[in-house]
Amino acid sequence: AAAGLAQDDFVGISFWIISMALMASTVFFLWETQGVTAKWKTSLVVSALVTFIAAVHYFYMRDVWVATGESPTVFRYIDWLLTVPLLMIEFYLILRAIGVASIGIFWRLLIGTLVMLIPGYLGESGYINIWVGFVIGMLGWFYILYEIFYGEAGKAAETQATPAVKYAYKAMCWIVTVGWAIYPIGYVAGYTGVGSSEALNIIYNFADLVNKVAFGLLIWYAATTESQAEP
Amino acid sequence: AAAGLAQDDFVGISFWIISMALMASTVFFLWETQGVTAKWKTSLVVSALVTFIAAVHYFYMRDVWVATGESPTVFRYIDWLLTVPLLMIEFYLILRAIGVASIGIFWRLLIGTLVMLIPGYLGESGYINIWVGFVIGMLGWFYILYEIFYGEAGKAAETQATPAVKYAYKAMCWIVTVGWAIYPIGYVAGYTGVGSSEALNIIYNFADLVNKVAFGLLIWYAATTESQAEP
Ligand SMILES: CC1=C(/C=C/C(C)=C/C=C/C(C)=C/C=O)C(C)(C)CCC1
Ligand SMILES: CC1=C(/C=C/C(C)=C/C=C/C(C)=C/C=O)C(C)(C)CCC1
Known part of the structure; x- marks a missing residue:
């Protein structure tokens, strides 16, 4: 695959950059466990x-893209x-x-x-109408948003959290709202008139960078802040 | 690729040496986290x-070089x-x-x-004139130098640092000045009359060794010195 990456294949370059960023993030999060409570x-x-x-899947997706120029849809969904x-x-x-979780929260999410x-x-692999899949998928996402903002999880975080946890929780909600919104944009960009599989993959790739790496960095930030406060 | 490395392919040999040095440095820095505060x-x-x-990219770059004899430009820039x-x-x-950083410093850099x-x-991949790319790139580098010497970062380091931090900071500035200057030399050596892609790659490889490994060693030196001072 290395020899096959063309200088003007910017979708391929984005697969490459993100696979490396994910790998490096993995090392970072694992090693940083040392410094937290x-x-x-x-x-x-x-x-x-x-x-x-995600890093492992990006290596495969990158190779599929560079070798065939096709969307590696099946690997993306396995990853997700x-x-x-x-x-x-x-x-x-x-x-x-912070001692306020019930396992029901996890099952509903x-x-x-x-x-x-x-x-x-x-929808993306053609088993059902592409827009039926889209609309049902959107409902699933809205349900997640409801649960984290107004459901049991949202209430628990609001009432009983320390400042660092409250900050992290709010920021995580914000990522699920704004960061995740990039995915349906990619879907639409992939399957409407002006769309293309290049657009779809660039947008999905960018979304994954935000939602996997930035999400983890937020948690890292809350963890290191809280851990330094407790001596 | 292993079988393909010729005894007289000194550029290939330099790719090989540096990929190994980078790998070993990675293990060193990760394990040394144990000994510092x-x-x-x-x-x-x-x-x-x-x-x-960098190690991962050097493995790919080495293979591209050994297999094709061409500059692995796209991988270099993804790495950088x-x-x-x-x-x-x-x-x-x-x-x-040392408690004096603002996140604005990072964004400007x-x-x-x-x-x-x-x-x-x-410039290197031919989308714009090679010397236009060079001159704009130089301006970006000068801006970084300005920020670390005379900007907010430089001032913070000067006034409030402990001796080990001051030493490390100064040395890091020195690397960004002298160590990074090797890259534009490589660029010029690659694209002027007497230049060649051999010269370009040897010089870039040497520069990466200095700027990645030596830079890390400096930080390691400050970290271990300071950690031993605090009991
Ligand atoms: C709403 C919606 C979608 C949302 C996908 C999302 C939000 C994926 C998130 C993936 C993440 C966050 C991975 C992180 O590791 C689809 C399935 C594209 C299409 C249907 C409508
Ligand atoms: C000024 C200048 C350059 C400088 C590149 C540098 C300074 C790269 C540094 C890379 C490092 C330090 C990697 C470490 O991991 C270019 C782009 C060659 C060409 C345009 C002018």
């Missing part, structure tokens, strides 16, 4: 799992099916770290994830 | 990320686009470790980096 270590390890799983639930576990863990991703996959 | 660990991890990302911002983060972290690298890439 016990309850935060798990959150950092889960961040590392997200970037690790693993990493989005891990991000939902992060919400659970951050609430558990998982159901929202499946309703978002499975129709998206069926 | 909490606030220095992150700086060492970031040094390791720089050498890790990731590692130079990480070096800029090092300036931020070393100032944060990042902008300088992009102004330096993007025109360089466009």
Whole structure:
């Protein structure tokens, strides 16, 4: 694959940059567990799992793209099916770290994830109408937003969190709102008149960088801040 | 690729040596985090990320060179686009470790980096005139130099640093001045009359060794010195 990356294949270059950034992030999150208190270590390890799983998939996706110029749809959804639930576990863990989590929070977020991703996959691979898949997927996402803002999780974070946790929780919600919104934009950019698979992949790639790396950095920030406060 | 390295391919040999040195440096920096105080660990991890990302790219670059004899321009710039911002983060972290950093420092250094690298890439890959790219890139570098010597970062380091931090900061500035000057020399050596892609790659490779490994060693020196001072 190395010899095949053309200087003007900017989609391929974006796959390359992101696979490296994900790999480096994995090392970073794993090593930084050393500097945080016990309850935060798990959150950092889960961040590392997200970037690790994604890095491996990006290596494969990059090769598919460089070799064939086609969207590596199946690898993307395999990646998301693993990493989005891990991000939902992060919400659970951050609430558990302050002692207010119920496991029901995680199950509801998982159901929202499946309703978002499975129709998206069926739509993108042509099993169902592309826009039916899109609309059902959007409903899954809205359900996740409802749960983290106004559901049990949102309420727990609002009432009982320390400042660093509150900050991280709010920022995580913001990422799920604004950062995740990039994905449906990519979907639309891929399958409407002016769209192309180049646009789709560049947008999805950028979205993954934000939602995997920036999400993890937020948790790292809360973890290191809290850990330095407790001596 | 292993079988393909010829005894007289000194450029290929330099790719080989540096990929190994970068790999070994990565292991060194990661393991040495064990021996330093909490606030220095992150700086060492970031040094390791720089050498890790570079090591992976050197493996690919080496293979492209050995297989084709062509400059692996696209991989070099992908590497730089990731590692130079990480070096800029090092300036931020070393100032944060003494409690005097603002995030504005990092953003300004990042902008300088992009102004330096993007025109360089466009010039080397033929999208714009090779010397226009060069001149704009030089301006980006001068801006970085201004910021670290006379800007907010420079002032913070001068007034409030402990001796080990002051030493490290000064030495880091010195690397960005003298060590980084090797890159434009390589660029000129690659694209003027007497130049060749052999000269370009040997010079860039040597520059990467200085600027990635020596830079990390400096931070390691400050970190271990300071950590031994605090009991
Ligand atoms: C809403 C929506 C989508 C959203 C996908 C998202 C939000 C994926 C998130 C992935 C993440 C965050 C991965 C991180 O590791 C689809 C399926 C594209 C299409 C249907 C509508
Ligand atoms: C000034 C200048 C350049 C400088 C490049 C530099 C300074 C790269 C530094 C890379 C480093 C330090 C990597 C470390 O990991 C170019 C783009 C060659 C050409 C245009 C003029």
